[in-house]
Amino acid sequence: MGAYILRRLLLIIPTLLGILTINFIIIQAAPGGPVEQTLAHLQGLGIDASSRIGSALQTDMAASIASGEGSGYRGAQGLDPQLIADIEKLYGFDKPAPERFLLMLKNYLMFDFGNSFFSDKPVIDLIIEKLPVSISLGLWATLITYLVSIPLGIKKAVRDGTPFDVWSSSAIIVGYAIPNFLFAILLIVLFAGGTYLDWFPLRGLTSPNFEQLSFWGKIGDYFWHITLPVFASVISSFATLTMLTKNSFLDEINKQYVLTARAKGLTENRVLYGHVFRNAMLLIIAGMPAALISIFFTGSMLIEVIFSLDGLGLLGYEAVINRDYPVIFGTLYIFTLIGLLLKLVSDITYVLVDPRIDFESRES
Numbered sequence: 001m002g003a004y005i006l007r008r009l010l011l012i013i014p015t016l017l018g019i020l021t022i023n024f025i026i027i028q029a030a031p032g033g034p035v036e037q038t039l040a041h042l043q044g045l046g047i048d049a050s051s052r053i054g055s056a057l058q059t060d061m062a063a064s065i066a067s068g069e070g071s072g073y074r075g076a077q078g079l080d081p082q083l084i085a086d087i088e089k090l091y092g093f094d095k096p097a098p099e100r101f102l103l104m105l106k107n108y109l110m111f112d113f114g115n116s117f118f119s120d121k122p123v124i125d126l127i128i129e130k131l132p133v134s135i136s137l138g139l140w141a142t143l144i145t146y147l148v149s150i151p152l153g154i155k156k157a158v159r160d161g162t163p164f165d166v167w168s169s170s171a172i173i174v175g176y177a178i179p180n181f182l183f184a185i186l187l188i189v190l191f192a193g194g195t196y197l198d199w200f201p202l203r204g205l206t207s208p209n210f211e212q213l214s215f216w217g218k219i220g221d222y223f224w225h226i227t228l229p230v231f232a233s234v235i236s237s238f239a240t241l242t243m244l245t246k247n248s249f250l251d252e253i254n255k256q257y258v259l260t261a262r263a264k265g266l267t268e269n270r271v272l273y274g275h276v277f278r279n280a281m282l283l284i285i286a287g288m289p290a291a292l293i294s295i296f297f298t299g300s301m302l303i304e305v306i307f308s309l310d311g312l313g314l315l316g317y318e319a320v321i322n323r324d325y326p327v328i329f330g331t332l333y334i335f336t337l338i339g340l341l342l343k344l345v346s347d348i349t350y351v352l353v354d355p356r357i358d359f360e361s362r363e364s
Contacts, residue, residue, distance in 0.1 A: 005344065012340045017105070019336050020329065024101050027328060104329065113330035118322050123330035126315060133205060133311035136226060137303065141233040149238050150284070153245025158272070160250060169243075176239030181302040184232035188306070192228060200228050203308040229307045241284070248280040285349050 095103075107114065113123035156165050189195050192202045201207070205225045206218075213221055252258065253276055261271045301313030312331060319327035 005348070008344045008347070012337070015340060016333070016336055020105070020108075020333065021101070023329070023332055024097075024104075027325065028097055108329075108333055113333070114326040116319075116327050117324045119324075123326045126327065127312065127330060127334060130310060130312045130315045133304070133309050134313060136205060137229055137233060137309065137311065140226060140230045141237065144230065145234045145237045145241060148234075149241035150245050152238075153242045154249055154272070156242070156246040157249035157253060158268075160246075172239045172242055175235050178235060180232050180236050181306060183235045184228070184303055184306045187228045187232055201225050205309060229303050229309060232306075233303050245280070245284055248283045249276060252276045252280045282350060285346055 111124060113127075115122055116126060119126065152168065156168060159165050187200075188202060191197050191199045201224065205222065207213075207221050207225070210218060210221055249272075253272075258271060258276060261275055262268075266274070301317050303309070304311045304314040305317075315327065316331045318324070319331065
């Protein structure tokens with residue numbers, strides 16, 4: 001197993017390289033990069049960008065706009081080419097794309113993601129700052145989903161075809177059909193002072209006076225804030241995992257070894273949890289990394305926006321909108337690395353659940 005884990009860790013390197021290369025090409029080809037956005041601000045659409053490029057460039061701006069020299073950028077007519085060159089140098093676009101890509105890879109080996117174009121903060125500091133919010137939301141959503149879906153799926157498999165199976169499937173399908181952002185709005189209307197009850201807060205993970213609260217007060221305040229976002233995150237996650245659990249158990253229950261175990265006089269619980277559970281859970285474990293990544297990062301973006309939670313999902317979305325390349329590639333690198341490591345953890349868990357699985361002999 002040790003040799004297999006080592007090979008998988010080494011395989012992460014070319015996988016990361018391939019993903020970063022493809023995304024670098026795609027993002028570089030997309031129109032409206034940071035240089036173009038800054039030029040648009042200089043043309044009168046805003047002043048925030050001009051404040052970021054330094055007082056020296058601001059001094060030249062009035063004369064630059066008055067000049068009539070052309071530029072390679074659309075919308076840059078009337079700007080001094082020297083000013084445009086300074087802006088390109090500011091964002092690192094004075095170098096050819098291959099050179100920028102190689103420099104990025106060199107820095108990423110040391111987890112140096114550079115500074116954000118639009119917040120003037122190191123990307124790694126932004127990720128560390130936003131990570132606790134996404135972990136809080138994703139951890140509780142994943143935990144509740146698995147704690148509810150697996151027992152429910154087992155019970156549905158045991159009582160397949162009964163009224164309980166029918167009405168629970170109907171409820172699960174309805175929940176799956178409701179988008180999590182729509183359910184979040186419904187929760188706000190019902191329980192966050194929207195129209196009816198005002199039981200839960202609407203913004204953030206903690207209250208303004210959080211530091212002044214007692215230890216138990218802080219715990220209560222945290223769960224008070226996280227309740228609605230977590231419920232909104234898990235509403236559509238129950239269906240897939242529950243039905244996957246049910247189908248996995250049904251497939252195993254109908255196999256010959258289960259009939260043999262029952263014929264030997266074993267109790268139903270001994271058959272179900274002593275024999276069926278280990279085999280049926282393999283398929284569920286296989287989908288765990290994808291579920292974790294989806295709930296932790298991708299699926300939490302709209303929930304973070306609706307409940308004003310400043311997490312990684314919102315950070316990544318804003319980076320794409322603003323063409324903040326260091327943040328885009330930094331978060332992509334972290335997400336991909338975590339996903340690959342979770343996939344390795346999934347394979348190790350396979351062996352722990354069923355020691356008969358041997359990845360090393362399979363590869364050889």
